[in-house]
Amino acid sequence: MADVVSYTRLMEAAEVETHSRYRTLRVSVIDPALVSRRGEIVKNTGDGFVAVFESPRDALRCASELQREVTGFEAQQPPERRIAFRIGVHWEPVIFDLNDVYGHGVNIAARLQSVAPAGGVVVSSVLLRVASDLSEFKFDDLGELHLKNLSRPVHAFLLLMPGVDRSTVLGASSKATGRAKLPSIAVLPFTNISSEVGDSYFAEGFVEDIIVSLSNIQELLVVSRGSTMPFRRRMIDPIEVSEKLGVRYFVSGRVRRSGKRIRLSVDLVDVTSGAVVWAENYDTDLAEVFGVQDEIATRIVEKIAAYVRRAEVKRALRKPPKSLNAYDYLLRALDLLYKFDFASFSQARGLLEKAIEEDPEYAAPYAYSAKWHNFNIAEGWSVDFDADSAEVIRLSNCAIERDPHNALALAIQGHGKSMFFRDYDSGLDLCERALAVSPSNSWAWVFSSGTPGFIGDALTGIARAERAIRLSPLGQQAFFNFCLLGQNHYLNAAFDDAIRWSKKSLNLSPRFGNAARVLAASLVAVGRMDEARQVSLHHKHILPAFRVSDYARRCPFKEPQGSLYVERLRAAGLPD
Structure with a gap:
């Protein structure tokens, strides 16, 4: 009370x-x-x-x-x-x-x-x-x-709390708690606005799919379905939803049957303003409804997650430094992490360290710090490969200790063990664990696509990268998904596809060196040498310290793919 x-x-x-x-x-x-x-x-x-x-x-x-x-x-x-x-x-x-x-x-x-x-x-x-x-x-x-x-x-x-006893009044304190305050969201029961009873079951199943998928996103607190049941078959008041469920966002929807078609409309509401910030309509044949249900639910979740991330980043950037908490530091770090210029990348590390300092029990900053060291090595910025590769494992272990179901940490560690230590069996096991605990986590799918390609099973790598793209076609990580798909197409000798997806990756993130390398090697493979040299010049511009001879010692591809890839990078003109 x-x-x-x-x-x-x-x-x-x-x-x-x-x-x-x-x-x-x-x-x-x-x-x-x-x-x-x-x-x-x-x-x-x-x-x-x-x-x-x-x-x-x-x-x-x-x-x-x-x-x-x-x-x-x-x-x-x-x-x-x-x-x-x-x-x-x-x-x-x-x-x-x-x-x-x-x-x-x-x-x-x-x-x-x-x-x-x-x-x-x-x-x-x-x-x-x-x-x-x-x-x-x-x-x-x-x-x-x-x-x-x-x-x-x-x-x-x-x-017992500072400044409080049986008679005193709490003094002023500007120190906020370090606990990570995550954005919260509720998926309210969808409304069946047709006369068919069966459509109610479809609507309820849809809600369950969306809740399960949203629950796999580590940066969201999702209210259980049971808590939202009082809003079934009721007019929805955003203020009441906020007060009753304690959420910042909620999702509502309506289902209508029209002849042999099912129509579904979905809204995302920000309760701080009461405004509908995203809405979408879906229309499909009744006979195909259950076949496309998962696909539609996946698209809805991605749209919601993308909006919430953008909104929360803006909210964090507006806060003065003294009011930031661990989650805000994490958001600010992620806003810089994928820019891939050295200044932003270095600043991202400092913000991740502040997030850990604010809330040492919050798993996510450890996982993203492991990813930071992963990228630091892959982009050729690392000055101590052994130390950075060890940090990938240590930090991902810290995240897993705090949250055994953190799919990002499991997948990063699996990818790291394969990529930096050539421990492919452990890498595969960890990636399978990541997919088992969070089958809707796009990062888990894309990091799990790397190891199969390294060991010669590029078709599995392609399928997993494609799954990551379906789960996150427009999110922050899209450039990485496209690059890993291009890399697996390269390893499958489908060079035209490798070129297409690598270019897509570079269009989204022009400073991402791995995509440039895959593109250069693929262009060499099909004899387009002038284009390969242009890509090589771009790579020199974004990563002037990169050397093929250094990369050759840590190339994760099994032979003969490893040596062939290195030869093609040299042929493209990357400095040795």
Whole structure:
């Protein structure tokens, strides 16, 4: 149970401003924290809320993080205008009824909240008894409290936080929590607007496919399907969705049968503005509907993911440095990582290191740092091949330790073991693990396409790279997908296809050296020497320190492909 301290006074002094800041807190701080800790708001009280959780530890962690984050968020406001919460936490089964929750446990949480200091959290002894591993927290024993309208006293504890005790008010703090605050999204039940009952099952299946695919994207928090069921067959109010589910984005859709065709319309809404930021219509024959369902769901997910990434990057770039968290640092790094000029690339590494420093338990920055070292070697910038290749393995291991289901880390490590250590068996095993844990992850598919090509199974590499392109045809990684597809076509001796896809890669990322090398070798293979030399000149311009003799020692292709590829690079005019 959470309540705003002196809400009436704040509203009387500045009603519009207070309401606007409270709404901003809900969307930017409170709702993401609740979703990340598997919490759900079940009732809004105007000046606070009631939330339920799946575990006592989640509830306590969420309360603690909320207080720290709200304090940091409000630090720039004058003391008399700051919004602060009192929070009470108790653990007991409750009764759900429509948009409310009842039971003795709710009353206890409410009374604990009423005695909490501003910015503080008061917890029942019941919760502490049933919670596991609370070593990260410290408490002040408040003893047996006789609370209003409760016949029995409640043994309670105050969560110790800087500046908070039984009588003080939380002081200002500009330090935000280091926990990575990921954007959250909900897929609401699609509406069947035709009279056919069977279309409802199709709509529900579509929602399930989209949720599963979105859940494979590491940078998104996706609300479970069960939490969205109250919105079934209802008019959708963005504010209500935000307040009830604690999300920044939601997806809704409509299904209509018209004769022998099924029509599907999908919208993506940003709840901070209430605007529909992306919409699409799909139309297919009824007989083919289940055959194309996965394909349409995949396209929808890619569109959603691409928009959310763009929106979140813009949001992060607008933030002042002192308010950045681990996820924001990661976004800023990714905005620079794929530009492939040395200054941007070097800056990306520093931002990834800051993301790790902010949240040492957040797996994603470790995975992308491993990718950074991978590219650093591949582009010829590494001054210590052994150290950088070891870092690929170390950093990907750090990510896997923190998140065993991080498909990007598994795939990068698999690719790295094959590419830098020629440990193809381990590489294949790791890539298979990546695909097993996240079959809709385009990075997993494209990195898993490399090793088959290295060992002479280019057809498998082609199929996997094509799958990555279907999953991410327009995303940040499209240039890499095109390059790996071109590389596998080269290894399959389909040189015209290799030229076509390598050119596509260079059109998207002109400074990506690997694509230039594949293109140059492919042009030599078909005797187009003048064009190959032009590509070689471009390669010298973007990577002046690159030497074929250095690359020959680490070329991952099995013989005779390795030696032949190196000879063709020399023939194209790349410096030896």
